[in-house]
Amino acid sequence: MIKFDKLTPPEYGERIEIVNGELKVPDNPIIPFIEGDGIGPDIMNASKLVWDVAVEIAYAGERKISWFEIPAGEKAIELYGEPLPDDTIKAIEHYIIAIKGPLTTPVAGGYRSLNVTMRQTMDLYACVRPVKYFSGVPSPVTHPEQMDIVIFRENTEDVYAGIEWKQGSPEVKKVIDFLNENMNTRIEYDAGIGVKPISIRKTKRLVRKAIKYAIDNNRKSVTLVHKGNIMKFTEGAFKDWGYEVAVDEFRDYVITEDELWDQVKDPDGVTPTIKEGAFKDLRGGRNAGDPGDRIVIKDRIADQMFQQVLTRTNEYDVVALPNLNGDYLSDATAAQIGGLGIAPGANIGDYIALFEPTHGSAPKYRGLDKVNPSSLILSGVMMLEYMGWIEAADLIEDALGRTFMDRKVTYDLARQLENVEPIKTSEFGKEIIKRMSN
Ligand code: NAP
Secondary structure, eight states, X not given: OOOOSSOOOOSSOBOOEEETTEEEOOSSBEEEEEOOSXXXXXXXXXXXXXXXXXXXXXXXXXXXXXEEEOOOTHHHHHHHSSSSOHHHHHHHHHXXXXXXXXXXXXXXXXXXXXXXXXXXXXXXOEEEEEXXXXXXXXXXXXXXXXXXEEEEEEOSOGGGGOOEEOTTSHHHXXXXXXXXXXXXXXXXXXXXXXXXXXXXXXXXXXXXXXXHHXXXXXXXEEEEEEOTTTXXXXXXXXXXXXXXXXXXXXXXXXXXXXXXXXXXXXXXXXXXXXXXXXOBOSGGGOBOOOOTTSEEEEEEEHHHHHHHHHHSGGGOOEEEEOHHHHHHHHHHHHHHTTOGGGOEEEEEOSXXXXXXXXXXXXXXXXXXXXXXXXXXHHHHHHHHXXXXXXXXXXXXXXXXXXXXXXXXXXXXXXXXXXXXXXXXXXXXXXXXXXXXXX
């Protein structure tokens, strides 16, 4: 029996286990949750109700989640005097699957981002963010329905590894001296320095996860997004190692964009045949070969990708990228389908998974019962899918879609629609529940 310093796990419920490399989920799993700061309590209360009712309906009362509250952020400071106590990490590692609300990060000083710390401490190396449109949600683009991508963002290295030296510090002087004297650089002496590590092992495990996901979910392509034309040995290497994983480990399942192009290229470089349903190659928008049921592995330079997701949205499916590119692209694509209020996410390691909304704690809306809980609700849908409780996940997704269609929405979406009065966070949750029952 696991012992905590100050926490008591629920009396009823069982632990999710890993058996022969697979998750074994009991009918009454104990799932830890972090309520979150700011708007956390409002959205967590509404969401838990939705998840519980969905599970009850989907399995006629045979299954039930046993919730276990664990502290982080402000609640942890009150209880432990620190924002991320060992008990919290221990609970997530022990129970394998957990879900959290947003946590506030002080901008200057204070403590380091708890989210980044959690991802790194538990080695939750893939930040997975599905970006899919729900009909009825207002969007700034003409064809938001074309967006249906799943982002796999590397979560533990790149410029997020936290290796930085402050301008003017003795450490930065040492680093600059070393580089200028030994490495043939000419860095200004009043510079701050950050380091961008991108490794073979961490790149390959991320891309491997993305390709496995694409295979398991019948996806059409995996796009590696990088800035390799400029940063050849980090971002460029990410692309090269990504292709290596694809070809070395998934040869029977994948075809690269270049291979597809070679299939149809005649000696004059003119496309000879255009097959029905053929894959459209980026170069000149011409049709390339037919991938059949193979997953196409392609790559795009990051700046170009930001344009492509707007202009050729439906040509992208699963997307794998280094940390910083992933951070930017997640928010930009979320905006296309209606904003951060409806974008879910998860941080996943080899088994341990921590689900969370993409947005932050929006402190100005704290306690107002006002914000949109959809991002957290959908993070819970991802969690149910990860547990294999697909029926409950589908029930929520369907009911949420119908709630949007009926124009029952919170302030963020109401302000973009004409003649729609916003409803509260808690009311929105109840509207979803109503639609699950009929
Ligand atoms: P934010 O909390 O995401 O809020 C920015 C704006 O996004 C809000 O003012 C609101 O826009 C909109 N928004 C966010 N969540 C919403 C929701 N559920 N429903 C409707 N609209 C929503 O970003 P921030 O103000 O930059 O960050 C606040 C704190 O959260 C910071 O301490 C930051 O470090 C932290 N943070 C935590 C996480 C995490 O826990 N994973 C992630 C990001 C940020 P309007 O003002 O237009 O209404």
